[in-house]
Amino acid sequence: MTPEQAWQMILDQRQRPGSPAGAHWTEDEAAGEDEYARQLLRLFRPLVSPLPRGHSVIAQLGQSLDGRIATVTGKSRYINGEDGLVHLHRLRAVSDAVVVGSGTASVDNPRLTVRLAQGPNPVRVVIDRHRRVPDGHNLFTDGVAPTLRLVAGVPGRTPKLPPLPIQGVHEIACLTEDDGPIDGEEVLAVLRQLGLKRVFVEGGGQTVSTFLGAGLVDRLHVLVAPMIIGSGQPAFSLPEIDSLRDALRPDARMVNLGSDMLFDLDFRAGA
Numbered sequence: 001m002t003p004e005q006a007w008q009m010i011l012d013q014r015q016r017p018g019s020p021a022g023a024h025w026t027e028d029e030a031a032g033e034d035e036y037a038r039q040l041l042r043l044f045r046p047l048v049s050p051l052p053r054g055h056s057v058i059a060q061l062g063q064s065l066d067g068r069i070a071t072v073t074g075k076s077r078y079i080n081g082e083d084g085l086v087h088l089h090r091l092r093a094v095s096d097a098v099v100v101g102s103g104t105a106s107v108d109n110p111r112l113t114v115r116l117a118q119g120p121n122p123v124r125v126v127i128d129r130h131r132r133v134p135d136g137h138n139l140f141t142d143g144v145a146p147t148l149r150l151v152a153g154v155p156g157r158t159p160k161l162p163p164l165p166i167q168g169v170h171e172i173a174c175l176t177e178d179d180g181p182i183d184g185e186e187v188l189a190v191l192r193q194l195g196l197k198r199v200f201v202e203g204g205g206q207t208v209s210t211f212l213g214a215g216l217v218d219r220l221h222v223l224v225a226p227m228i229i230g231s232g233q234p235a236f237s238l239p240e241i242d243s244l245r246d247a248l249r250p251d252a253r254m255v256n257l258g259s260d261m262l263f264d265l266d267f268r269a270g271a
C-alpha cells in the first residue's frame with residue numbers, strides 16, 4: 001500500500017466510520033512494507049474511529065525545542081518544517097471543525113483550509129468574545145469554507161444557531177461575557193448542537209491551554225522543531241503546581257515526521 005492509498009483509506013473511514021472496509025484493517029495488514037503508510041494509519045486511525053463519547057477533541061501546538069510557539073512579537077511562521085505543516089493540514093482534513101483563539105486569528109490571519117493534503121475543509125471556528133478579529137480577515141471574507149465567529153452572548157438568551165448544512169459566515173452569541181478564561185465546554189456544546197463532533201483546537205497557546213486545563217482534550221499532537229528561539233510566547237500555560245506528581249503525564253508516542261518530532265499524546269488511554 002502506498003501512502004496515498006493509506007491516506008485515502010483514512011478519509012474513507014472518516015466518511016463512513018462503521019463501514020466494513022475500514023473497520024477490520026490493522027496498520028500492519030493494511031500498510032504492508034511501506035513505513036510512511038504504516039505511520040499514517042497508526043497516527044490517524046484513532047482520529048477517524050467511532051467516537052465512544054459521541055464527540056472528540058484533538059489539539060495541536062507547533063513549538064521550538066525551548067517550548068515557544070511564537071516570538072515575543074507573535075511571529076510563528078514557520079516554526080515547523082514542511083512535514084509538520086502537511087501533518088497540520090491532515091489534522092484539519094479529519095476534523096469537522098477547526099478552532100482558533102482571537103489572538104491567532106488576528107495576528108496570523110489564517111485560512112484554516114486543507115491545502116497541503118487531500119481532504120475536505122472543516123468548518124472554521126474563531127473564539128472572538130469581544131469581536132477583536134478584523135472583519136476583513138480571510139476567515140470572514142475568502143468564502144472558501146464556512147466560518148463561525150463565537151462571541152459573547154446576552155445572559156439568559158438562547159443563542160441563535162445557523163441552519164444546517166452550515167454555509168457562509170455566522171456569528172453565534174454563545175460565550176459568557178467575562179474577562180477570565182473562556183469556558184471550553186461552552187464552545188463544544190454549541191459545536192455539538194451543530195453536529196460538529198470531531199473538533200480540532202489548532203491554537204494558539206492560551207486557547208489550547210484552556211481546553212487542556214479543563215480536561216477537554218482527548219489527544220494532543222505537539223510538533224517539536226529542532227530550533228531554539230530563546231524567548232517568546234510559551235506553548236502551555238497551566239495553573240502552577242508544586243509537586244511533579246501533579247504534572248500531566250499522558251500516554252505518549254514519539255513519531256519522527258522528518259522535519260519535526262511529533263509527540264502523539266493520548267489523554268484517554270486507560271480511562
Ligand SMILES: NC(=O)c1ccc[n+]([C@@H]2O[C@H](COP(=O)([O-])OP(=O)(O)OC[C@H]3O[C@@H](n4cnc5c(N)ncnc54)[C@H](OP(=O)(O)O)[C@@H]3O)[C@@H](O)[C@H]2O)c1
Binds near residue numbers: 107108131
Ligand atoms: N506554533 C503554533 O502551533 C501556533 C498555533 C497557533 C497560533 N500560534 C501563535 O500563537 C500566538 C497567539 O496565541 P495566543 O495564546 O496569544 O492567542 P490565542 O489562543 O489564539 O487567543 C487568545 C485569545 O483568546 C481568548 N482566550 C482564549 N483562551 C483564553 C484564556 N484562557 N484566558 C483568557 N482569554 C483567552 C482571549 O481573547 P479575548 O480577549 O478576545 O477574549 C485571548 O486574547 C500568535 O502569535 C500565533 O502566531 C502558534
